[in-house]
Amino acid sequence: MSGHTIEYIDPLYGLMAEFDSPSELVAAARRTREAGFRKFDAFSPLPIHELDEAMDLHDNRVSLATLIGGLVGCCGGFGLCSWVEGVALPLNIGGRPLISVPMFIPITFELTILIGGLTAAISMILMNGLPMPYHPVFNVERFAGAARSKFFLCIESADPKFDRERTAGFLESLGAEEVAEVPR
Amino acid sequence: MVQPVELPDRIQVGPVIDEGHSLASVSDKVGGIVLKRKITLGWVFGLLLAFAVMQNLLAGATWLFVKGVGVWGINIPVGWGFAIVNFVWWIGIGHAGTLISAILLLLNQSWRNAINRFAEAMTLFAVMCAGMFPVLHTGRPWLAYWMFPYPNTMDLWPQFRSPLIWDVFAVSTYFTISAVFWYVGLIPDLATLRDTAKTRFTQTAYGALALGWRNSARHWQRYEKASLLLAGLATPLVVSVHTVVSFDFAVAILPGWHTTIFPPYFVAGAIYSGFAMVLTLMIPVRKFYGLEDIITIRHLNNMAKVTLATGLIVAYGYSMEAFYGYFSADVYERFASWNRMTGPYAMFYWCLIFCNIITPQVLWIKRIRTSPGILWIVSIVVNIGMWLERFVIVIVSLHRDFLPSSWSMYWPTIWDWAVLTGTLGFFMTAIFLFIRVLPMITIFELRMLLPGAQVKEPVTP
Numbered sequence: 001m002s003g004h005t006i007e008y009i010d011p012l013y014g015l016m017a018e019f020d021s022p023s024e025l026v027a028a029a030r031r032t033r034e035a036g037f038r039k040f041d042a043f044s045p046l047p048i049h050e051l052d053e054a055m056d057l058h059d060n061r062v063s064l065a066t067l068i069g070g071l072v073g074c075c076g077g078f079g080l081c082s083w084v085e086g087v088a089l090p091l092n093i094g095g096r097p098l099i100s101v102p103m104f105i106p107i108t109f110e111l112t113i114l115i116g117g118l119t120a121a122i123s124m125i126l127m128n129g130l131p132m133p134y135h136p137v138f139n140v141e142r143f144a145g146a147a148r149s150k151f152f153l154c155i156e157s158a159d160p161k162f163d164r165e166r167t168a169g170f171l172e173s174l175g176a177e178e179v180a181e182v183p184r
Numbered sequence: 185m186v187q188p189v190e191l192p193d194r195i196q197v198g199p200v201i202d203e204g205h206s207l208a209s210v211s212d213k214v215g216g217i218v219l220k221r222k223i224t225l226g227w228v229f230g231l232l233l234a235f236a237v238m239q240n241l242l243a244g245a246t247w248l249f250v251k252g253v254g255v256w257g258i259n260i261p262v263g264w265g266f267a268i269v270n271f272v273w274w275i276g277i278g279h280a281g282t283l284i285s286a287i288l289l290l291l292n293q294s295w296r297n298a299i300n301r302f303a304e305a306m307t308l309f310a311v312m313c314a315g316m317f318p319v320l321h322t323g324r325p326w327l328a329y330w331m332f333p334y335p336n337t338m339d340l341w342p343q344f345r346s347p348l349i350w351d352v353f354a355v356s357t358y359f360t361i362s363a364v365f366w367y368v369g370l371i372p373d374l375a376t377l378r379d380t381a382k383t384r385f386t387q388t389a390y391g392a393l394a395l396g397w398r399n400s401a402r403h404w405q406r407y408e409k410a411s412l413l414l415a416g417l418a419t420p421l422v423v424s425v426h427t428v429v430s431f432d433f434a435v436a437i438l439p440g441w442h443t444t445i446f447p448p449y450f451v452a453g454a455i456y457s458g459f460a461m462v463l464t465l466m467i468p469v470r471k472f473y474g475l476e477d478i479i480t481i482r483h484l485n486n487m488a489k490v491t492l493a494t495g496l497i498v499a500y501g502y503s504m505e506a507f508y509g510y511f512s513a514d515v516y517e518r519f520a521s522w523n524r525m526t527g528p529y530a531m532f533y534w535c536l537i538f539c540n541i542i543t544p545q546v547l548w549i550k551r552i553r554t555s556p557g558i559l560w561i562v563s564i565v566v567n568i569g570m571w572l573e574r575f576v577i578v579i580v581s582l583h584r585d586f587l588p589s590s591w592s593m594y595w596p597t598i599w600d601w602a603v604l605t606g607t608l609g610f611f612m613t614a615i616f617l618f619i620r621v622l623p624m625i626t627i628f629e630l631r632m633l634l635p636g637a638q639v640k641e642p643v644t645p
Binding site: 044 | 206207208211212333339340341342343344345347349350353354357360361364365367368372375376378379380395396397398399400401402403404405406407408409410413414417418420421424428431628629631632636637638639640
């Protein structure tokens with residue numbers, strides 16, 4: 001933690017509770033949401049599908065971006081072949097059609113996959129706000145366990161319902177092993 | 185989520201991960217290979233040997249660029265020699281990685297979680313080897329960019345009706361998507377390495393590669409979606425790549441190439457050789473790194489079954505090729521089939537039948553599927569057999585086509601062998617470096633297999 005404090009920003013990022021098992025984390029996340037908190041996050045060393053429902057996560061923008069990327073690749077691929085063979089370099093070979101659709105399918109297909117796949121990966125990384133060289137949650141020493149075997153829940157101080165004492169008590173009531181303050 | 189169906193014990197062999205592992209122990213075990221394990225003499229020796237063999241590639245490619253493709257054994261009528269044989273062989277090997285990472289993910293096969301990272305790495309390195317050959321085969325690699333469509337002063341464009349241009353797009357898309365899929369899979373594991381690393385250098389290196397991943401549930405949700413989408417896109421892609429490779433042959437009118445069975449039979453052959461290569465690499469690695477509790481006998485058994493199944497499809501392909509040669513009532517087709525079996529290269533054909541059809545039949549026996557040593561030998565035989573298959577398809581079809589006056593023989597020169605062995609050295613060098621630098625097993629997916637990772641919720645009214 002640096003010595004600087006930025007005006008109007010709470011030096012406390014939030015409160016973090018540690019749990020031992022995915023079941024406890026899911027239950028805690030559900031109760032946190034039910035208690036009215038919105039700015040909170042769960043951390044686990046593996047994807048837990050039950051959390052999506054418990055935290056009401058349903059961001060489908062990655063799928064939408066991938067669909068758009070795939071369509072761009074598809075139209076771009078077919079357009080490229082048609083433009084090259086029909087306009088840029090038309091070759092009349094025995095009077096055969098210039099726009100020979102079946103022969104353009106492989107390139108169209110490959111570019112659909114290429115642009116669609118790249119969009120899926122890049123949109124996922126960007127929508128997750130990555131790359132992110134610094135994040136306050138790492139200030140909690142035990143948080144490294146989230147990448148190994150521990151489960152964490154962090155309620156941010158930016159949440160309107162946040163109150164240092166009451167929220168700490170709430171987290172303890174969820175059965176947290178340890179509640180730690182997260183300095184910004 | 186669809187729960188995987190548990191098969192009865194009669195069919196299953198052993199667990200998908202040994203009991204006694206916990207969330208922490210799998211992280212430490214797999215991460216420890218990279219972070220803690222001392223560099224052993226065996227690894228150094230292996231790397232140096234592979235690196236030495238890789239120098240064949242340096243010598244072979246240098247001499248090729250100095251003199252031109254004439255240093256190889258190719259000439260008319262056999263203009264496609266080792267370069268195309270090796271290209272098809274390597275790209276086929278790559279296919280198992282994508283099958284394991286994408287298709288088995290969509291099919292909810294949890295046993296893939298222990299082997300997908302390694303198999304995908306194998307895919308990347310195999311596709312790199314494959315990609316070298318067409319470029320070397322041009323003889324003028326500095327002009328290889330002409331294959332891509334870009335506005336140029338010559339006012340020329342690629343011929344988009346040519347299967348060879350389809351190949352450029354298929355292989356480069358395949359490499360890009362495989363690399364992206366692999367990297368996306370690596371991000372959470374890189375974060376694990378970052379958070380368990382002890383030295384400043386490793387923390388920084390893995391930290392930079394992990395992009396600041398913090399295992400957030402909000403991130404995981406998008407991550408899982410993107411993984412599924414990538415798997416869905418990679419599945420038709422992997423089928424398309426070897427299909428396009430087979431078009432290189434099937435679209436031509438040469439007897440022995442001009443058959444509609446080529447695409448499915450090439451794809452099956454690719455997966456066949458790929459699984460054989462995964463077994464060839466995985467069996468020693470799991471032994472030397474003591475990973476028998478994570479890559480269990482069940483994995484070997486399953487991979488052997490896939491090898492057997494695809495081997496049978498390949499066997500069907502061979503019989504259909506021979507049958508259609510006869511049934512076409514076309515004198516050239518008939519001759520092409522007959523020439524394969526009895527011509528000057530008949531030895532290659534019968535070796536291929538022995539390696540690819542007869543040998544894998546031992547995999548019907550469960551005892552063999554579950555004994556790593558024998559399985560390893562079978563997998564090597566299959567690898568050789570698949571290389572012979574491409575030799576038979578490429579060279580034996582070309583060397584005697586329509587006009588007997590243009591018939592000739594093809595024999596590889598020392599420079600052909602230098603490039604082939606050189607890519608083997610490159611491949612092995614890359615594998616040796618990979619297993620020391622990156623986690624060779626997907627740690628976060630291993631965690632998903634553990635009983636401790638399952639959510640047991642009280643029934644809510």
